[in-house]
Amino acid sequence: MKTSEIEKAIEEISDIVGYNNVKTDEATKLVYSYDASMVRAKPCGVININDIELISPVVKVLYSHSIPYTPRLAGSNLSGGATNQKGGFIINLCGCDKIRQIDTLKGIAVVEPGVVNLKLQKELEKFGFFYPPDPASQKVSTIGGNIAENAGGPQCLKYGVTSNNIIRLDVVLPDGTEAHFDLNDKGPQIISLFAGSEGTLGIIKKAYLKILPIPKYFLTIYSEFKTLEDSMKAVTDTIKKGIIPKAMEVTDKLSIKAAGKEKEIDKETEAMLITEIDSDSEEEIKSQKEEIIKIFNFNGALKTETSCDKNKSEELWKLRKEAYPSLARIANNILVEDGCVPRSELVSTVKKIKRILEENAITAGLVFHAGDGNIHPNIVFDERDVKETNRIRKAAKEIIKEYITAGGTISAEHGVGVEKRGFILLQHSKETINLIRRIKKEMDEKNVSNPDKKIPVRNDFEKLERIEFEISENVKILIKEIKKRYEEKIPTAVTGYGTQLKEIPQNVEKIDTMDLKKVLNFDKDNMTITAEAGMKAKNLVDFLKSEGFYIPIPPSESSLGGIIARNDFLELRDLILSMDIILSNGEFARFGGKNIKDNSVYDIPKLMIGSMGSLGIITSVSFKIFKENRNFKITKTKNEKNITPVHIKIKKAFDPDNLFNPFMTEELYGAKL
Amino acid sequence: MKNYKNELFTEKIHLHELITKNGVKNIYDAVSQCTRCGYCLESCPSYVADKKENYSPRGRNQTIRMLIEGKQKDVNLAKDIIDTCLLCGACTNICYGSVATPDITLEARREERDFGNSFIYKAIINIRKKRKTFDLILKTFYIMHGMKLDKLADKLGMFDFLGYPSLSNAVKKLIKPPKKFLHEEINDLMPKEAEKAGWIYFLTCGTDYMFTNVGKSSISVLKKIYGNGIFMKNLCCGLISYNYGSLNDAKEHALKNIEIFEELRKENPNAFIVADCSSCVAFMKSYPQMFLGEEENYKRALEFSSKVKDIIEVVKPEHLSDIKLDGLKDKKITIHHSCKAYNDQGLKDEEEKVLKPILKENLIELNESNMCCGGAGAYSFTKPEFSNKILYRKMKNISETQADITLVSSTSCLMQMGYGSKTHYSTEVKHYVELIDEILK
Structure with a gap:
């Protein structure tokens, strides 16, 4: 970056936002050199934007001068995402904090990126509504930041994370062009790329969020257990029983000790579990309460206490909510090594984490969003002590490795940023990472939009051994065939059972997934199923029914791959956890696992929804499953045409030679390749 | 940790250690307790005013x-960052680690080139030593104010010309001045029986020179509730010097006040000290911090501060239990929690506990009731732009309640919000004790 370029850009940007809003003094640069992580990087200046209409013109200037920029809101980021590694600009969007509209009839809130999560909740409360994601940082963290990090929180067990609660996004793309993306768009579900993209693919200008009426009744259940294992078992048993509480949070004894509340709990207690259920039916609350207490007692609960009174319930939550603050009082720094594993691996992973902590003589409190398999070891240390910090970092890496080998993920809800980008190389394959890099490269050619975040900068791939589903022989045959066609540049028409594609041009050869119909993994404890894409929806539903489970997919003759490729209904995306894909060059890429939360790489499984076979061949998919039909909604997708400049770039990143369903490229992506 | 200096500054004029909620810490340790989580952001009035x-x-x-x-070389380069702090303490109150940000910030401020060098500060401190001269000058000024001469001076740009544009803002916020200062007539108000007093009235500068009615109400209420009491004949608590000038001067004032108290205590062993400006009270409660490391004085300060009470904490619900309300029946009332009562002293709902049973639904909850009004001592004169933005937010919240009366407990709030009630939303801004006095009558 040349100084002259920066100076020119400052002149131009000052004309747009005013001289007062471009700051390059040393003191300002220093206060924007950190976020809530341990990462430090000094920017060349700060641009304050108080009007969302000014985002695009400012970004255009920065792009034209090839100056890197980092959009920033409250800076409560725990992975370094809100600092600029390349000495570029910080774009401070905190001033864009208007709630544009609350529409309870449609169930939508329209907000600017700087709206603080809790402020939105308070406004919605007046209407008797709420917005489900409730990260611990909600007092300060903003909707823009929540979307960038795909934030979760305790109640996402029932209501899903941020990604599950967005409807439409207005985005300023890395080069400054504006575009909007909607769940009802025809073609690949590009909106899903932005949740968890950490500012690397553009800036959220306006978000249309899903809002829900506050359930009439709730109940808080506080319980104590003799071992952590017992409490986790109580969690999985509850979910297995078909009850999905709003939140299930486990806190271990160490955290309670740190809070100085040892005396308030039973001597034998090693873990406490706080559960909250909500419903519009008092009957349901009553029956669930009985059921849950039965399950807890069966798992050796030492005591249980319930309350449906707001003040009393707050008392019950107090110990859990004190877990983090009490550590903050005894130590200068806390490292929260956020990760997620399949629920069935939770107990064994926690044991290993405890061993690592002991071996390294580290003090930490363990807190879990247990219902999701999301683990938060809160490690206390003083970052001024270099030796101690190094020891902590070493142990943290060991913990991360345990997440990975258990088939889990390095990031559940705190992002990847700078802190964890290296770990991506341990979790994902070269093929997966390369695809992610191609997407970033296509969408941000100059690598200016929050560069060096989320994606590893090194190339020393060393994927760890981990619990994974196998690749079936039939998939291997497909891979071989696609590789052959790639070498000969033969275009392919990708189909499930071939019912959708009527007329195929002569030079195109068909390929189908009819032979891929096995169930690869069925995990009752984790409440997930992984099935091959050629399996008929009907067969999946029947299989689950015979095992006493349920999945809210209409039991049709369509293949699972087909349903996803067509984007049949809106709620489908909330069921999909992971996906295996064959790309047009014959590479096999896997995205995610059986984890309820995964923020390690871009959300490719959701992007594939609606892609009509034009991006890759889906070979298998993991779904969330349920114990019973709880009146799930099925909303037909509108499939409205909305082609943006991003569309053709996505196609290029996946299929640069236009080999998969090339006859659809113009219709789906608005251009020829 | 050896690589770093353990103290912010080495010169004597600084506090080297602070009493924090996590024990006594040097400045470096105290500031390093900030984990950068950012949870304080939305609680800070200056942050929400400008979102930077x-x-x-x-x-x-x-x-x-x-x-x-x-890593940052010169405090003067960061002056804007350091000086915009209101010292309200809302951040410490919300911080998980209870980081003592206002105390830390003030110590940094002491290092600034022009700290304590303000002509006005020096003039006030010097003249105040001769009370009669000070009284005379202030009265002359009040007369000029009555004749609107100060406003004329402002219009003519004289304050700018003199290099004190902030005075222009001060003049605007000045209330209707009293004809007599309270110390001139306080002896007539005090109980005649001075033996075995239950309380010692500490007269704060704001009450003495500007809001004399507040003091009159305090004395009247204390007489009714606690009977016999005496006037402390105290000096300024020292807060002005502590915040804007010399730490040594502040300590001198503190020691003098402690001495006066120790003398009075001999005759009145059970009496507590009570004052009606929450800022002064909070500062007196923190006297020990200034004497860390001075064993004897620290002990004396500790004893003194343990006896100091805010007027809002000595009025208890039972004191008003069988009251019939006549005059206030139709009035809506809301409470602004003065920062120094809420954040520093932890007096979070004393007023509600007393008033709710009497006022019932006429007591309206104020949104962001504990957020500073922007008065913050001289802040409203030195940082008028910020101060006015913060005031706007406060008055907007009050206007949502449609309150006829807004209660505060610090003289700085009385002045600032009194101004706000003339410019943004008309509500009668009163000290809490004035209302209590009215109710007890």
Whole structure:
């Protein structure tokens, strides 16, 4: 970056936002050199934007001068995402904090990126509504930041994370062009790329969020257990029983000790579990309460206490909510090594984490969003002590490795940023990472939009051994065939059972997934199923029914791959956890696992929804499953045409030679390749 | 940790250690307790007014930490960051680690080139030593104010010409001045029986020179509730010097006041000290911090501060239990929690506990009731732009309640919000004790 370029850009940007809003003094640069992580990087200046209409013109200037920029809101980021590694600009969007509209009839809130999560909740409360994601940082963290990090929180067990609660996004793309993306768009579900993209693919200008009426009744259940294992078992048993509480949070004894509340709990207690259920039916609350207490007692609960009174319930939550603050009082720094594993691996992973902590003589409190398999070891240390910090970092890496080998993920809800980008190389394959890099490269050619975040900068791939589903022989045959066609540049028409594609041009050869119909993994404890894409929806539903489970997919003759490729209904995306894909060059890429939360790489499984076979061949998919039909909604997708400049770039990143369903490229992506 | 200096500054004029909620800490340790989580941001009036990290508690802590670590070279370059802090303490109150940001920020401020060098500060401190001269000058000024001469001077741009544009803002916020200062007539108000007093009235400067009615109400209420009491004949608590000038001067004032108290205590062993400006009270409660390391004085300060009470904490619900309300029946009332009562002293709902049973639904809850009004001592004169933005937010919240009366407990709030009631939303801004006095009558 040349100084002259920066100076020119400052002149131009000052004309747009005013001289007062471009700051390059040393003191300002220093206060924007950190976020809530341990990462430090000094920017060349700060641009304050108080009007969302000014985002695009400012970004255009920065792009034209090839100056890197980092959009920033409250800076409560725990992975370094809100600092600029390349000495570029910080774009401070905190001033864009208007709630544009609350529409309870449609169930939508329209907000600017700087709206603080809790402020939105308070406004919605007046209407008797709420917005489900409730990260611990909600007092300060903003909707823009929540979307960038795909934030979760305790109640996402029932209501899903941020990604599950967005409807439409207005985005300023890395080069400054504006575009909007909607769940009802025809073609690949590009909106899903932005949740968890950490500012690397553009800036959220306006978000249309899903809002829900506050359930009439709730109940808080506080319980104590003799071992952590017992409490986790109580969690999985509850979910297995078909009850999905709003939140299930486990806190271990160490955290309670740190809070100085040892005396308030039973001597034998090693873990406490706080559960909250909500419903519009008092009957349901009553029956669930009985059921849950039965399950807890069966798992050796030492005591249980319930309350449906707001003040009393707050008392019950107090110990859990004190877990983090009490550590903050005894130590200068806390490292929260956020990760997620399949629920069935939770107990064994926690044991290993405890061993690592002991071996390294580290003090930490363990807190879990247990219902999701999301683990938060809160490690206390003083970052001024270099030796101690190094020891902590070493142990943290060991913990991360345990997440990975258990088939889990390095990031559940705190992002990847700078802190964890290296770990991506341990979790994902070269093929997966390369695809992610191609997407970033296509969408941000100059690598200016929050560069060096989320994606590893090194190339020393060393994927760890981990619990994974196998690749079936039939998939291997497909891979071989696609590789052959790639070498000969033969275009392919990708189909499930071939019912959708009527007329195929002569030079195109068909390929189908009819032979891929096995169930690869069925995990009752984790409440997930992984099935091959050629399996008929009907067969999946029947299989689950015979095992006493349920999945809210209409039991049709369509293949699972087909349903996803067509984007049949809106709620489908909330069921999909992971996906295996064959790309047009014959590479096999896997995205995610059986984890309820995964923020390690871009959300490719959701992007594939609606892609009509034009991006890759889906070979298998993991779904969330349920114990019973709880009146799930099925909303037909509108499939409205909305082609943006991003569309053709996505196609290029996946299929640069236009080999998969090339006859659809113009219709789906608005251009020829 | 050996690589770094353990103290912010080495010169004597600074506090080297602070009493924090996590024990006594040197400045470096105290500031390093900030984990940068950012949870303080939305609680900070200067941050919410401008939404920039520069004006956030975290920004201040990190700047000061970088100053100590040598990453930021000169405190004068970060003046804007350090000086915009209102010292309201809302951040410490919400912080999980209870980082003592206001105390830390003030110590950084002491290092600034022009700290304590203000002509006005020096003039006040010097003249105040001769009370009669000070009274005379102030009265002359009040007369000029009555004749609107100060406003004329402002219009003519004289304050700008003199290099004190902030005076222009001060003049606007000046209330209707009293004809007599309270210390001139206080002896007539005090109980005639002075033996075995239950309470010792500490007269704060704001009450003495500007809001004499507040003091009259306090004395009247104390007489009714606690019977016999005496006037302390105290000096200024020292807060002005502590915040704007010389730490030594503040300590001198503190020691003098402690001495007076120790003398009075001989005759009145059970009496507590009571004052009606929450800022002064909070400062007196923190006297021990100034004497850390001075064993004898520290002990004396500790004893003194343990006896200091805010007027809002000595009025209890039972004192008003069988009251019939006549005059206030139709009035809506709301409470602004003065920062120094709520954040520093932890007096979070004393007023509600007393008033709710009497006023019932006429007591309206105020949104962001504990957020500073922007008065913050001289802040409203030195940082008028910020102060006015913060005031606007406060008055907007009050207007939502449609309150006829707004209660406060600090003289700085009385002045600032009194101004707000003339410019933004008309509500009668009163000290809490004035209302209590009215009810007891």
